[in-house]
Amino acid sequence: MPDTSSCQFEQRPRRLVMGAVGLQPDFCKMCNVRPSSVCSAIEDADIARLSEAAVETIVPPGRCFIEEGEPATDFFNVTSGTVKLFKALPDGRRQITGFAGPGHFLGLAVSDRYAFGAEAVDTVRLCRFSRERMRGLLDDFPRMERRLLEEASNELVAAQNQMLLLGRKTARERVASFLLDQANHGELNAAGQLHLPMTRGDIADYLGLTIETVSRTLSWMRAQGMIDVGKGYAITLLSQERLESLAEGED
Amino acid sequence: MPDTSSCQFEQRPRRLVMGAVGLQPDFCKMCNVRPSSVCSAIEDADIARLSEAAVETIVPPGRCFIEEGEPATDFFNVTSGTVKLFKALPDGRRQITGFAGPGHFLGLAVSDRYAFGAEAVDTVRLCRFSRERMRGLLDDFPRMERRLLEEASNELVAAQNQMLLLGRKTARERVASFLLDQANHGELNAAGQLHLPMTRGDIADYLGLTIETVSRTLSWMRAQGMIDVGKGYAITLLSQERLESLAEGED
DNA sequence: GCTCTGCATTGATTTATATCAAGGGGTCAT
């Protein structure tokens, strides 16, 4: 399942065994999933420093590994799987603010407490750094800081799009936007079929809808011939064009 | 109106006259409105470089100075006034993604196009940099990059809170959250009275509601004795406590 | 094999908020 062939550094693999815990932080993967400046910024000589600081962690589906409001001790980089980030109200209402896939950084917050929770959607692998060490790394690798700024800026753009979706789009527009987003983030296989790792409940909490509305909307799209809903979590986009015009409210 | 007494660097004022345009970029203000690392990072010797790069601009109320989708040529720092940032759908539906006050940076986006529009709510003063120059400045002042990362992280937290608001809160909870946010951002005068620079329409577009719902909700809060709605844009918070429990859905 | 549990779908009904509509009180230019 972990696709090492997609690693652009495959020619000179860099698997490092962690003495302390016996796990292998795969910096190749950590850096390359999104081709980025951080990769070229990290020289062979620096790898030792990084390997000291990082611990590879495996999180099973459904396990919450960042609790909103807890002290922000660690900083993460996702290497495989999907994480849901969320905020909740005291009465249980929950808003998923984003899904983080391979390459995403978690725990950027400046505050000393996590501002959100994080839970594994499927099996998730991630590199964990203590924030203390992370601070040191940023001092030594200024280009890493630039990489983080880039990442944060991208997330900010995504957040603004999501605010437009949550504040002003109809249920149909929301679901169409979501399917297209997922398709554009490489979760699409050859036949245009999408494998959604998350449940209807997660989608609902991400789109500010209820499970029932998500389900009904998908059924409606299927009836319209826009999509094909397969067993489990597979969805085929039959008319990307119509979904796009729907997502932007052009009808 | 511009409150120079709040400038923490008042002891050694640094007003620089721009030869080219005859305007005065006030770096003191630009840096200090939020006490930040960038200030200590900028030495006297660097000021010349900054003054070369920045142009102070005054934007009248209602003027749109960033158009969504246009080439992202400039980078801004607000020195006074309030800016609304927004995204719109083709049919005119509009979502205000945030209000930017003194100290905020605009135009962080990595892309070569602006991902959002920006319009002055009241009279706005800002420092404008070309992105090209900004890039050079970031190379020379790494601490400025750290400051931007901090800023972006804070905005990300705010965006997550806003997603929770837009996706899961009721109209009453949204308006209560908004009033408390505004109060916490220093827009509060001695008597707990809040001066909102924006119209009901702006508030509605920020909270994902209609003008009518915002108006009705404020009337309801007044009837409940939570607030007092004065003439124009002044609002007094009579029971911050009740507003807080309302904002978090505890009732 | 069975039951239990979680997830998804679909239908009936309710409700919060949008939409439509009217009127009041500023401000500005004529």
Added chain:
DNA sequence: ATGACCCCTTGATATAAATCAATGCAGAGC
């Protein structure tokens, strides 16, 4: 002054989506 315009408020009605409710399906454990 007068009218035009904008913003706000309030009321009546419509509607999209939530809620309540029932059913089906699939995997896990016994």
